[in-house]
Amino acid sequence: MKNTKWELLSYFLLTGIVTAGAFYAGCEAGYIVVKDARMWIYYVVGVLIFTLVIGYIAGQRIQRRIDLLHLNMLQVAKGNLGVRMPNTPDQTFAGVYGEFNTMIEAVEKKMRLLQQLGEKEVIEKEQAAEKAVLEERRRLARDLHDTVSQQLFAVHMAASSLPKMLELNEEQGKQVMQQLIQMSNTAQKQMRALIAQLRxxxxxxxxxxxxxxxxxxxxxxxxxxKGMKDLDLEGKLSEAIEHQLFLIIQEAMANIVKHSGARLVSLSLREGPRQVVLSVSDDGQGFSSSLPKQGSYGLTTMRERAEKLGGQAEIISNPGAGTTIRIHIPKFEDGMKGEDQ
Structure with a gap:
């Protein structure tokens, strides 16, 4: 792989070699007179060392500017859209840095708009969900009447007749008692299912x-x-972002329980000035992230939830080495939001 610093150094070294060669040719042709023939060796070595030092210094200065640009590009790729390149007197890099800053500002505005649209969609879905909840409660009321209520009525009737049944026919009374136990168990299961839906x-x-x-x-x-939790939240997230993050965490934990066979789970959620980073890791069986995973609907859902808010999801997994799900959501200042409104 080529490296700008070493490539530039090689050019300086080549220049030194050519200079030394020209010096030697001049000595041989008599154009350059050296009293001691051995002195030309010191001259040549001096030229080579001088060009190497100058070439290394020049290459290092250029490489530092390139490395800074590369580092900021990696930060942007991780969802941190607050990075900017500094001003530089070097006109060559000043143009590149300026274009980078202009590009990131444009991306930040688009991501901010995307996040606002995503939040609006989440809120609208929540409002629609509230209407659906009311309808669901009506349905549950009908279910209670048609299932548990009727079961309890049957239990009541059987229990009312049980004393007299035991007095007249003990064997038949025992059968009624078994039916009572069965009906009460059925009613209990139905009630638990309905309560779970009402949570x-x-x-x-x-x-x-x-x-x-x-x-x-x-x-x-x-x-x-065994769960470990590390939360560092400033409490400045919007309701829509908190809702989506909570759903992503629930989805991730459900995947761990269903597929990983893990015993240890680590949850980390950190809110920085410009982005929110969520990480959920387990010590389960993992999978090859380079191959499509069957039953990966949950992973797809998590990606979609993150992208809806202008973020991204990163899945890191290897067979036998567990899985880490990392979510990056950009954060925008209130003042910046107001500029677009």
Whole structure:
């Protein structure tokens, strides 16, 4: 692989060799007179060392500017759109740096708009979901009447007749008692299923940190996982971003329980000045991230949720080495949002 610094150094070295060769040819032709024939060797070595030092210094200065540009490009690729190239007196790099800053500002504006549209879509979906919840509650009320209510009525009727049945026919009374047990078990299962459907969203009336403090350890305990949690949130995220992040975490944890066979899960969520980084890691069986994974609907959903807010999802996994899901969501200052409104 070529490197600008060493390529430039080689040019300086080649220049030194040509200069030394010309000096030697001049000595041989008599155009350059050297009293001691051995002195030309010192001259040649001196020229080569001088060109190497100058070439290295020049190459290092240019390479530093290129490395800075490369580092900022990597930051942008990770979702940090707040990076900017500094001013430089070098006119060659000043033009490149200026174009880079202009390009990132344009990308930042588009990403900000994309995030606003994504948040708007999330809020609209939430409003539609609220209407759906009302309809679902009506359906559950009908289900309660048609299932659990009727089961309880049947249990009540059987229990009312049981004492007299035991008095007249003990054997038949025992059969009624078994039916009572079966009906009560059925009613209990139906009631549990309906209660599960009626459970409210964990984020209602809570911040993301408060919801995770309650939900994450409970979920780990219920599924036999050892969970480690590291939250560093400033509390400045919009409701839509918190909602999407919570759904991504739920999706990631469900994938771990279903597919990974993991025993340890690590959740990290950090809010910086310009981006939010979520990381969920497990010590499960992993998979080859270079190959399409069957049943990867959850991974696709997480990517779509991140991209909807202008972010990106990174899946890191290897067979036998666990899996890490890393989400980068850009953050924009309130003042900057107001510029586009």
């Amino acid at each position: 409210p969203m964990e984020l209602v009336g809570k911040s993301l940190a408060e919801a995770l403090d309650q939900w994450f350890p409970d979920y780990c305990r219920q599924n036999g996982l």
